[in-house]
Amino acid sequence: MLKSQRLAVLPIDSYDLADEFAVLDGHEYDGKYDAFTFGSWSAHVLANGSGAESDTSFRPHDGGLALTELGKQLPGIMSLVTAHFPLERLQWVRVFRAHDAIITPHVDFLEWGEAGTRLQIPLRTSEESLLSENDTVYHLRRGEVWQIHSTVPHSALTAGEVTRLSLCLDFAGAQEPVAIRGDVPATAPVHLVERPAPTAAELEHLIGGTALTRRSMRADFRRFAALHFARHAHAAAAFDWYVQAARRTGDDAIVAKAEAFRTYCIDKRLDGEAFAW
Template sequence: MLKSKRLATLPIPDLTAEFAVLDSQQAGGEYDAFTFGSWSSHVLANGSGSAKDTAFRPHDEAITPTELGGRLPGIMRLVTDHFATENLQWVRVFALQDGILAPHVDFLEFDEPGVRLQVPLRTTTEALHSEDDLVYHLRRGEVWQIHTTVPHSARSGSGPGRLSLCLDFSGTGFAPEDVIRDAVPTEQDIHIVDRQPPSAEELEKLLSCGDGMTPSTLRSAFRPFAAMHFERRASARDTFDWYVRAAERSGDPRLAEKAAAFRTYCIEQRAYKEVFDW
């Protein structure tokens, strides 16, 4: 069963001009270890008002728009018109184009996970999310509470980059539905993607990439493992198990150790602002 929840659907205005502003921003950021392809986290509001303050953390400050947030009044108005902001700590837009995220667990660095809502602003049917062994599509305007404490991922195709509004709220003592205002009825079924298990031949082809794996290719070699999770029915944890098995086939125990360390970093344990050393 999908643990993430679709809470509502919002009417999204024409934000074409503001999408162009986001598309012009430099890619990259605080979480490069998780990303393959083009992925960025654009901070529109946080506790400091500084666009350089990009590493997520809980805070007690009043939320303040960044310079980028000031250039995106339509998106910021979408936030203030449709969400109660008393517990709101971060407003970001995640941009993903021809990219994929390593399956990961959020908030491993913190004692309390908080509440994360996402609203796709621009998307295509090629833009997918995953949660454990399920893959699903978030439609434009749907408000989702993302279940962040199980391994999850996202993938986008080569067309226009997916832009998703991400709102992080502090605490867990409130119903996420209560912070949403003026939603429209949600009539469509949740879009779950049907996938078949990988065949023995497909799995062997994937694992065989470990035969020629080297320290310089270890990072780039992970992407097809993450892609298999979206294309065939498998859990996010299978992604890492396969990756470690492939690294073991390289004959270099250091590569298998590094692959296992990447699994730990993504879904088991990491420190605040810890950077994974490939």
């Protein structure tokens, strides 16, 4: 059962954002989350606790919200935020950009004792952009407001020609609901994606088809992460398959690295910890 929830639909067509999308498409990214991403994926900070555009590593904070230089260049997107969402608990405003990309299955907020509330609103997307949660795959339509259940294994895939832009809002606290203003009625049911179960031959091809090496194992993980978007399996199964493939190499260092990557992504991670391949 999907724990993430569609909370609302915004009248996004009333906002003229094409010029601001162009700004985001040309904005550079410092690569802070490269351990979790494959392909072209980037995070762009519009507002945070410091107002510094270089301050891109997400973390809870006690201060107010300050616009970055990028946020000042995107008044339309920021007006969407201020028109529809309360600002008192809002800590981070970011836009995630993805093209031909996969986010590693992972659990958020492992670094901190308390989870916050994370909302995502696709600004530009296509049906080839998918999210997963546990063993469920779903699509977020443009303008839908989703509360992402990010404390279970979840992932994302963006395929096709369209570069996905998704507004991400992080609020302090996980218990109090976020009051959304000015939404419009949903006209379509939640878009869940049905997938057939993987066959034994498909799993054998995945696990045994290409031998992992110490040099290739980071890049090789992408195909393990991709399978559950096409076949019915739990997001965390990617790590099970990956460790099985590592064990077939007979190289203890490869096995240890594969197991450590699973721990880092879904079990335990320290504040500021970077995974070293």
